[in-house]
Amino acid sequence: MSNNREQWSSKTNFILAAAGSAVGLGNIWKFPYIAGENGGAAFLFIYMICIVIIGLPILNIEILLGRATQKNPVGAFRALSGKPFWTYVGALGVFASFTILSFYSIVGGWSVAYTIEALKGFTFDTPQVAGEFFELKNSNPLWIMGYHTAFFLGVVGIILSGVRAGLERASKYLMPALFFILAILVVQGLVLPDANQGVSFLFEPDWSKINAQTFLLALGHAFFTLSLGMGAMMTYGSYLSDKDDIVNASYLVAFLDTFIAIMAGVAIFTVVFSSGYDPTAGPGLVFHVLPPLLSQLTGGYFFALLFFLLLTIAAITSAISILEVSVSYLVDEVKYSRKKATLIMGTLVYVASIPCALSFNILADVTFLGTGLTFFDMADYLASNFLLPLGGFFLAIFAGYVWKVDEVVKNLLIGNSRSIYFGNSILKSKSFVAVLSFLIRYVSPISIFLVFLYQFGWI
Ligand code: TRP
Numbered sequence: 319m320s321n322n323r324e325q326w327s328s329k330t331n332f333i334l335a336a337a338g339s340a341v342g343l344g345n346i347w348k349f350p351y352i353a354g355e356n357g358g359a360a361f362l363f364i365y366m367i368c369i370v371i372i373g374l375p376i377l378n379i380e381i382l383l384g385r386a387t388q389k390n391p392v393g394a395f396r397a398l399s400g401k402p403f404w405t406y407v408g409a410l411g412v413f414a415s416f417t418i419l420s421f422y423s424i425v426g427g428w429s430v431a432y433t434i435e436a437l438k439g440f441t442f443d444t445p446q447v448a449g450e451f452f453e454l455k456n457s458n459p460l461w462i463m464g465y466h467t468a469f470f471l472g473v474v475g476i477i478l479s480g481v482r483a484g485l486e487r488a489s490k491y492l493m494p495a496l497f498f499i500l501a502i503l504v505v506q507g508l509v510l511p512d513a514n515q516g517v518s519f520l521f522e523p524d525w526s527k528i529n530a531q532t533f534l535l536a537l538g539h540a541f542f543t544l545s546l547g548m549g550a551m552m553t554y555g556s557y558l559s560d561k562d563d564i565v566n567a568s569y570l571v572a573f574l575d576t577f578i579a580i581m582a583g584v585a586i587f588t589v590v591f592s593s594g595y596d597p598t599a600g601p602g603l604v605f606h607v608l609p610p611l612l613s614q615l616t617g618g619y620f621f622a623l624l625f626f627l628l629l630t631i632a633a634i635t636s637a638i639s640i641l642e643v644s645v646s647y648l649v650d651e652v653k654y655s656r657k658k659a660t661l662i663m664g665t666l667v668y669v670a671s672i673p674c675a676l677s678f679n680i681l682a683d684v685t686f687l688g689t690g691l692t693f694f695d696m697a698d699y700l701a702s703n704f705l706l707p708l709g710g711f712f713l714a715i716f717a718g719y720v721w722k723v724d725e726v727v728k729n730l731l732i733g734n735s736r737s738i739y740f741g742n743s744i745l746k747s748k749s750f751v752a753v754l755s756f757l758i759r760y761v762s763p764i765s766i767f768l769v770f771l772y773q774f775g776w777i
Pocket of ligand 1: 550
């Protein structure tokens, strides 16, 4: 595979970049509010099952397809199957990258805005006042577009610098910073009065909260949080060399991602419960409830600032992986330079995100037929509950039936010889291969299919 494609400088840096992609707004903004609305621990439990039996196998496959072909999603499917159908599946990924980034960068913009507000110092007495501030600010299209643009330019700047100098360097410095900040916030949360209520909300399941809808949400979120189903991990895998072990890297990325979501949950719910607030605030949890609660703690100025800095960092290292998918597509398939590809895709995605930004003001009343969803809501809903699981479904079918499990295992073994975490025997063990094969061929596609049937009201 001698082309002049850039590669990560080490496996550790790949893991940091992949963890940077996985750990994002999904962990810090979305997970706490979805868990809050769906019974806390009960949701966490189902979500973790989805991560282990569906997320992990698909994460391995995505990284593997990238590494094996050294190509973007469209090129990867074309190289391995030669059938036009599969190139459309790759193209679906490029489309999903547009959809996701168009709402993701709005939340990224809010994170930047709130970091600046925190720097000035929050002065809200109650979440209600903070909520009114949030709505008032968002009613001004220039405010929301301004911060969104700032965030977006940061993302484009990193992508322009390339794989090593951009993507890799950003994650290498920002991920340790993120972990450090989160650790401070967790400790701060745990020492609060009544912190145990927040902790037990996350760890003591209330099974009565579980229903079919919970499975749909948990599955969609498992895809979203691990950056699966649209070729982001495939693209990152395409910058990996054959020397590097994918199985270990996947375990680590999935573990870090889940661990950080739980840490964020602890940091947030301890504060929420110790102030006697309700954890079911929805998407506004982080922007309405936290600013007043955090800033009223002793040393609250710094905790609030750290929190929004954390959110911004998490958003940036993920957003770059979303845009990179479409950029690598243009670079590989149309042979554009990275600069040209970034500017073209950056502009297109930027334009696509404008309706999402205007969903909070000028276009607030424009909703999709009978759903009540604005452009922003729709982009989020469409991606998590439809595009990503659909991409995951096709990936599992491709790996299980087109490329075939034997080939998957043979390729996974490449680079696995120096495995330090599990020894190099795991991939050679018959039972591991049998389990992997069962998960890829049956468990993943069938469960995704059932969730789809339920979603469309057919079961
Ligand atoms: N995983 C990121 C988060 O949790 C978001 C993300 C980055 C993503 N790349 C992706 C989601 C690719 C889906 C697909 O915030």
